[in-house]
Amino acid sequence: MSDASGIRAAAGFASFLSGVRILDLSQYIPGPLATLLLSDMGAEVVKIEPPRGDDMRTLGPRDAQDGPIFYNSLNAGKTIRRIDLKDDGERKGFLELAHSADVVVEGFRPGVIDRLGIGYDVLSAANPGIILCSISGYGIGSTLAAKAGHDANYLALAGMLDRNGSDAPMFFDPPVSDVSGSLFAAIAILGALYGRARTGKGCVIDLGLADTAMPMQLMQVAAFGAIGAVPRRGETYLNGGAAYYQVYATGDGRHVVLGAIEPKFWRAFCVAAGRPDWIDRQKDALPQHALRSEVAAFFAAISAAEIEARFANADCCLSLVNDLGEAIEDRHTAERRLVRRNEAGDLQALFPAWIDGIPPSPRKPATMADRPSEAARDPAIATNEKVRTDGFE
Numbered sequence: 001m002s003d004a005s006g007i008r009a010a011a012g013f014a015s016f017l018s019g020v021r022i023l024d025l026s027q028y029i030p031g032p033l034a035t036l037l038l039s040d041m042g043a044e045v046v047k048i049e050p051p052r053g054d055d056m057r058t059l060g061p062r063d064a065q066d067g068p069i070f071y072n073s074l075n076a077g078k079t080i081r082r083i084d085l086k087d088d089g090e091r092k093g094f095l096e097l098a099h100s101a102d103v104v105v106e107g108f109r110p111g112v113i114d115r116l117g118i119g120y121d122v123l124s125a126a127n128p129g130i131i132l133c134s135i136s137g138y139g140i141g142s143t144l145a146a147k148a149g150h151d152a153n154y155l156a157l158a159g160m161l162d163r164n165g166s167d168a169p170m171f172f173d174p175p176v177s178d179v180s181g182s183l184f185a186a187i188a189i190l191g192a193l194y195g196r197a198r199t200g201k202g203c204v205i206d207l208g209l210a211d212t213a214m215p216m217q218l219m220q221v222a223a224f225g226a227i228g229a230v231p232r233r234g235e236t237y238l239n240g241g242a243a244y245y246q247v248y249a250t251g252d253g254r255h256v257v258l259g260a261i262e263p264k265f266w267r268a269f270c271v272a273a274g275r276p277d278w279i280d281r282q283k284d285a286l287p288q289h290a291l292r293s294e295v296a297a298f299f300a301a302i303s304a305a306e307i308e309a310r311f312a313n314a315d316c317c318l319s320l321v322n323d324l325g326e327a328i329e330d331r332h333t334a335e336r337r338l339v340r341r342n343e344a345g346d347l348q349a350l351f352p353a354w355i356d357g358i359p360p361s362p363r364k365p366a367t368m369a370d371r372p373s374e375a376a377r378d379p380a381i382a383t384n385e386k387v388r389t390d391g392f393e
Contacts (some may be wrong), residue, residue, distance in 0.1 A: 012355035012356050012358060013040070014040070014041065016041040017038060017041040017043035018042040020043040020044065020103070020193065021044045021046070021102050021103075022035055022044065022045045022104075022189075023048055023101045023103070024046065024047045024048065024104075025105060025106040026107030027049070027054045027107060028054075028056045029179070029182065030135050030179075030185065031135050032054075032056070032075055034185035034189070035078070035105055036075070036077070037186045037351060038190075040363070043103075045077070045079070046078070048085075050084065051082050053082070056068070056070060073346070075366045076342065077363040078367075079369045080369060081369045091117060094118060095122070095123075098123050103132075103193070104131070104132050104133070105185070105189075106132070107135045109137070109145070109146060110134070110136050120204050124202060128200075129200060130202045131189060131196065132205065133207065134205065134207065135181060136208055137154070138208045138210045138211075139206055149209070151171065151175030151176060151177045152175075153210070154210035155171060155176060157213075158210065158213035159213075159217070159230075160213050160216070163231045163232055163233045163235075166240065177209045177213050180216060184215075185205070185207050188207065189205065192205060234287055235286055240287075243258075243288040243291040243292040243294075244258060245258065245259055245260070248296050248300075249299065250299055250302065250304045251300055251302050251306075254320060254321065255320075256299060256304070256319065257321055259318075264315075265315065265316045266316070267279050269314060269316035272310060272313075272314035272316065337359035338350060342364060343362070343364065346365065348363055350362065350363075
């Protein structure tokens with residue numbers, strides 16, 4: 001990237017939320033990912049952690065310096081502060097920070113923030129324009145508010161887990177509700193900031209992670225409302241019932257995915273496959289067991305390389321299934337600058353939007369506020385000086 005384009009990028013995407021200050025009390029994935037995305041757009045994020053730090057530091061793989069990779073990836077670009085909110089003096093210090101903040105994000109179970117003495121009534125008394133985004137498992141008003149849960153629990157509750165998988169329900173990686181909760185939280189915060197610009201008033205955003213699965217099923221919900229049909233596993237075109245929207249094994253142990261939903265794409269596939277007799281069978285009733293078996297036999301007889309060659313010029317929504325390493329090395333990933341290394345050598349998946357022709361820049365490592373000696377001891381927050389020589393600079 002040239003100096004000029006770097007200046008343009010900084011003036012564009014990374015300046016959208018310039019001047020916005022966010023205090024992030026959350027841990028693990030949903031809140032930290034939401035504030036990471038807002039940080040990408042220029043918000044200053046101060047992550048407030050208990051004296052022991054975010055428990056996310058104990059999960060997942062470690063890097064060569066024994067630093068927590070997942071934690072570091074979620075909190076790049078943020079300033080980390082350790083504050084004991086149960087201590088009167090340190091809680092007062094937090095409220096002083098809140099006086100000049102725009103947004104507070106928290107991920108406690110409902111009621112905890114009030115018991116800590118930093119609920120919305122207290123925050124808004126000090127700062128009437130403040131926006132509080134509370135992210136919990138089941139939301140503030142639910143009868144399940146005090147119940148523990150994780151992503152699979154939320155998907156089970158929402159009816160999404162039931163129809164995905166083959167022989168049994170299957171949950172997902174990455175976690176659907178956690179990640180979508182981050183996106184909904186970021187969207188709601190952006191909307192609240194825009195609303196405050198017009199009214200001068202802050203608000204409370206109550207977001208339950210279990211709730212996020214339902215709007216992602218808006219088409220299925222609408223269908224149930226109209227015809228009372230419950231989509232079953234392997235019976236709709238989206239979950240394995242269709243031959244034209246399906247994963248198939250190749251003869252050499254790879255997999256391809258065919259997404260030829262529109263008739264024109266299915267026709268193009270059938271012609272390239274040398275099976276024009278399949279064209280009209282796209283209308284076969286679901287689940288299409290017979291047609292699916294025939295298409296599976298076709299793919300099982302040829303290698304992935306042969307498939308790529310045969311379908312190179314066929315506009316039919318056919319793709320080889322990459323593993324993560326292959327996806328990172330893919331030409332499209334490089335062209336779109338989706339994965340890059342930052343100055344510390346950390347490989348990062350970046351915000352997937354270009355502004356005025358410029359992609360987002362890599363995120364800086366997190367920094368520790370007011371405790372340089374601790375940062376020097378802690379590989380999770382110290383600047384990593386590793387030098388990388390691969391293609392992600």
